[in-house]
Amino acid sequence: MQTLWGIDLGGTKIEGVIMPMDSDVPLHRMRIDTESFNGYDHIVSRIGLLIDQMEQASGIQRPSRIGVGTPGAEEPSTGLMKNCNTTCLNGQPLPGDIRKVLGIEVKLANDANCFALAEATLGAAKGASNVFGVIMGTGVGGGIVIDGKALNGLQGIGGEWGHNELIPDGEPCYCGKRGCVELVLSGTGLQKFYLGKSGQQKTLKEIVRDTETDIHAKATMDRLIHYFGKAISVVINILDPEVIVLGGGVGNVQALYTEGVKSAEKFVFNTKMRTKIVPPQLGDSAGVFGAAMLVR
């Protein structure tokens, strides 16, 4: 039987899935700890261990090629990892080392691309040929899927709208630039803005809950809606996607699907915006499903 194997490499857990070619119901799923505190070589061996265990537990022979989702990206010109928040991966030839250790080919993509690919093939944007998947969580990332394929790009930064400049001369960002989309639209950014306004610490959930009763919460949400429209319109004007899927904690803010859409409409270069902006459907499974879809 031909199967699709995906591995989602996270900072604390490594998850694996075996998918059939013709259905979206997994044949097998397994999870082990990454133990990233033991360093890079150990992480590679843990991936090997997970594949061994999946093979044993499922009775399905490993394929010649697997998909791997990572917290950062592979620099296409060198095969070395970059932008990983599991920092011991940075500068390491992860795809090459998996090939060496496991003897199988690897197709690698960052977690935002895996999220977008999963939602575009199995989830909220199933059937659409031009999809933008957004993760707005502690950071802001994105992935482009065209005709069922994730677009990595020349430099491995395809879809990375999170570090477009949104507020000229805004706050400094870790990336070295200022006023990035991520600083404004991430959960972290929203909580920080609220704190600056009110002098009080509230979680994103509490800010959303208190929108009607707390003027600072209202100001935080109004700012989110305004800048979300402004930032996403740049993506829409360039990619003109059929569907945009909003993942991550900020994707749970319901107002984005009503007022957020209206705000985007104001900035898009067209009299009517037909791009659908929708919540995701696959939940926590998107990362690992997307990794498997890389080898479809």
Ligand SMILES: [Zn+2]
């Ligand atoms: Zn930045």
